[in-house]
Amino acid sequence: MTTDVDQLAARIRGGDRRALARAITLVESTRADHRATATELLDRVVDATGTAVRLGISGVPGVGKSTFIEAFGLNLTRRGKRVAVLAVDPTSARTGGAILGDKTRMQELARTPEAFIRPSPTGGTLGGVARRTREAMLLCEAAGFDVVIVETVGVGQAEITVSEMVDLFLLLLLPGAGDDLQGIKKGISEIADVLVVNKADSGQESAAEAAAAAYTDALRIVGADPTVLTCSALEGRGIDAVWAAVRDRRAEMQASGTLDRRRSEQADRWMWAAVEDTLLHDFRTDPAVAERLPAVEAAVREGRMAPGAAARELLAAFRNPARKSA
Amino acid sequence: MTTDVDQLAARIRGGDRRALARAITLVESTRADHRATATELLDRVVDATGTAVRLGISGVPGVGKSTFIEAFGLNLTRRGKRVAVLAVDPTSARTGGAILGDKTRMQELARTPEAFIRPSPTGGTLGGVARRTREAMLLCEAAGFDVVIVETVGVGQAEITVSEMVDLFLLLLLPGAGDDLQGIKKGISEIADVLVVNKADSGQESAAEAAAAAYTDALRIVGADPTVLTCSALEGRGIDAVWAAVRDRRAEMQASGTLDRRRSEQADRWMWAAVEDTLLHDFRTDPAVAERLPAVEAAVREGRMAPGAAARELLAAFRNPARKSA
Numbered sequence: 001m002t003t004d005v006d007q008l009a010a011r012i013r014g015g016d017r018r019a020l021a022r023a024i025t026l027v028e029s030t031r032a033d034h035r036a037t038a039t040e041l042l043d044r045v046v047d048a049t050g051t052a053v054r055l056g057i058s059g060v061p062g063v064g065k066s067t068f069i070e071a072f073g074l075n076l077t078r079r080g081k082r083v084a085v086l087a088v089d090p091t092s093a094r095t096g097g098a099i100l101g102d103k104t105r106m107q108e109l110a111r112t113p114e115a116f117i118r119p120s121p122t123g124g125t126l127g128g129v130a131r132r133t134r135e136a137m138l139l140c141e142a143a144g145f146d147v148v149i150v151e152t153v154g155v156g157q158a159e160i161t162v163s164e165m166v167d168l169f170l171l172l173l174l175p176g177a178g179d180d181l182q183g184i185k186k187g188i189s190e191i192a193d194v195l196v197v198n199k200a201d202s203g204q205e206s207a208a209e210a211a212a213a214a215y216t217d218a219l220r221i222v223g224a225d226p227t228v229l230t231c232s233a234l235e236g237r238g239i240d241a242v243w244a245a246v247r248d249r250r251a252e253m254q255a256s257g258t259l260d261r262r263r264s265e266q267a268d269r270w271m272w273a274a275v276e277d278t279l280l281h282d283f284r285t286d287p288a289v290a291e292r293l294p295a296v297e298a299a300v301r302e303g304r305m306a307p308g309a310a311a312r313e314l315l316a317a318f319r320n321p322a323r324k325s326a
Numbered sequence: 327m328t329t330d331v332d333q334l335a336a337r338i339r340g341g342d343r344r345a346l347a348r349a350i351t352l353v354e355s356t357r358a359d360h361r362a363t364a365t366e367l368l369d370r371v372v373d374a375t376g377t378a379v380r381l382g383i384s385g386v387p388g389v390g391k392s393t394f395i396e397a398f399g400l401n402l403t404r405r406g407k408r409v410a411v412l413a414v415d416p417t418s419a420r421t422g423g424a425i426l427g428d429k430t431r432m433q434e435l436a437r438t439p440e441a442f443i444r445p446s447p448t449g450g451t452l453g454g455v456a457r458r459t460r461e462a463m464l465l466c467e468a469a470g471f472d473v474v475i476v477e478t479v480g481v482g483q484a485e486i487t488v489s490e491m492v493d494l495f496l497l498l499l500l501p502g503a504g505d506d507l508q509g510i511k512k513g514i515s516e517i518a519d520v521l522v523v524n525k526a527d528s529g530q531e532s533a534a535e536a537a538a539a540a541y542t543d544a545l546r547i548v549g550a551d552p553t554v555l556t557c558s559a560l561e562g563r564g565i566d567a568v569w570a571a572v573r574d575r576r577a578e579m580q581a582s583g584t585l586d587r588r589r590s591e592q593a594d595r596w597m598w599a600a601v602e603d604t605l606l607h608d609f610r611t612d613p614a615v616a617e618r619l620p621a622v623e624a625a626v627r628e629g630r631m632a633p634g635a636a637a638r639e640l641l642a643a644f645r646n647p648a649r650k651s652a
Contacts, residue, residue: 039635040635042632042635047629047630049629131634135634138632184548185549186516186549187513187516187517189548217544219544219548221515221544222515222548223515265627268633270634272637274633276605279605296597297597300596301594302590303590304373305369305372306365306369306464307460309365309369311601311604314601315604315605
């Protein structure tokens with residue numbers, strides 16, 4: 001097993017795509033032995049991570065996300081950059097259709113040797129999907145990818161989660177701000193560092209510019225200050241400027257020390273999230289707790305029991321399972 | 327002790343202010359025996375809670391928060407309502423000056439028998455302050471208060487925390503939207519259900535109206551839909567309409583089932599937060615974990631160790647403290 005991990009780590013560091021794909025499969029597995037191997041593997045490659053640009057991208061359905069990521073990714077590979085595209089889609093467990101799973105999307109980017117595309121892991125909680133995506137991101141970095149894009153689906157909570165694993169967040173929007181047609185979830189536009197009004201296609205430029213101006217004003221009023229741009233992913237216009245904006249904002253973060261601080265805090269939170277997940281899992285699956293939990297939780301939800309008293313009762317059962325038979 | 331808790335619970339249910347103040351002191355105490363008594367007490371009164379309007383109020387310094395809460399509170403007591411004002415100020419540990427601690431604030435409301443004002447508990451983390459405030463809120467409800475206002479300080483995270491313990495959130499703003507003088511933290515204005523532009527004093531009405539219109543537009547663009555009003559707390563104008571807006575929005579939440587759902591989820595989260603706090607406290611203070619934690623956390627923050635591997639190492643030490651001497 002140790003040799004296997006060593007070999008796999010060496011192949012990933014060498015940029016071997018098949019090794020990378022296999023390692024991500026390990027990271028996504030729920031089998032205990034796979035988890036153990038994945039943890040060991042990540043620890044062997046972590047020193048080769050950290051230099052990539054980590055970029056979250058989101059936007060409501062219809063905004064042209066696939067077209068944008070394809071145009072943006074190809075723009076970067078033409079500059080000699082290696083680009084990985086991962087996805088976080090907490091709805092995939094329900095719908096069965098993970099984003100990026102559709103083979104007709106991003107066909108040209110998918111065929112490019114400098115690009116690596118991986119659909120969202122399916123199943124489990126948003127927290128579980130997030131963990132697996134974070135670990136896949138580290139593996140891609142170890143394999144030498146210069147830019148890791150984490151795509152998500154515009155459902156709200158997923159964007160917050162992705163913003164906690166990336167350096168910058170890019171939100172795609174449609175022309176027509178103020179039409180109430182955008183369907184943007186409350187709280188999403190403020191986490192964006194770069195806001196791009198897509199579909200500024202020929203003849204639509206002025207509508208897109210008007211939308212960009214309206215967003216700039218609105219976000220300033222609510223306390224946010226993203227870089228706001230327009231582009232036409234379809235016609236390939238404005239893509240250079242989007243990359244320049246991402247690069248410039250990240251350079252500012254780097255110069256001010258914000259990037260190092262942010263990444264250090266993110267890594268610390270990931271560690272604590274892993275600790276908490278395990279502690280809570282042990283708690284929930286403890287027989288004495290599992291036996292009492294449904295009744296206690298119902299009493300709390302219906303206001304018959306104070307939350308603090310409920311917590312105390314469950315914790316007492318957890319610490320002293322012997323009580324169960326008393 | 328049991329008799330004592332029974333007596334105290336009975337006096338609180340009877341609306342005894344001194345008993346209420348004593349109970350809140352118990353809730354704020356960090357002594358283990360006080361915590362145990364407080365937990366028992368809360369469980370004895372929880373069935374008398376739940377009917378009050380729980381309202382969060384925030385705004386940047388200079389917005390006239392004290393003047394507004396005094397005018398708003400007196401408006402309610404004149405309608406025969408009993409009003410409690412609590413505070414969440416996570417900065418009070420640092421500055422020493424808890425909000426509402428200043429005796430010169432809200433003098434008239436403080437003297438009103440139908441009102442009860444309590445400063446922010448000092449010290450501890452935001453989570454700890456939040457727990458104590460939530461428990462104080464339940465005690466106020468058991469003592470018959472019809473409206474519980476939770477004031478906070480406009481620092482960002484505290485507003486999010488308060489919004490998770492109240493039915494509605496009211497944000498106070500100044501005339502002059504778009505002046506970049508508001509200092510609103512990103513993400514705060516979108517959590518507001520009711521947004522009130524204060525200082526619409528004589529001669530300032532049109533500036534306040536312009537600000538209200540600008541906020542309405544900006545928030546619609548970012549996906550939020552609060553009720554936006556103007557008032558002059560100083561001159562006592564517009565206060566009736568603020569109460570009407572709070573009442574109406576809460577009635578809508580009640581009719582749609584949103585209120586019940588929200589409170590049930592809040593109570594469940596409080597229970598889990600209490601469980602998590604204890605589990606993490608036990609983990610952090612475990613000798614084997616405490617010994618390794620500084621070095622492991624530093625390695626994670628500096629990118630020398632993968633977060634998952636770090637979590638695994640600490641969890642192994644926690645579960646098998648014997649390893650420590652191995």
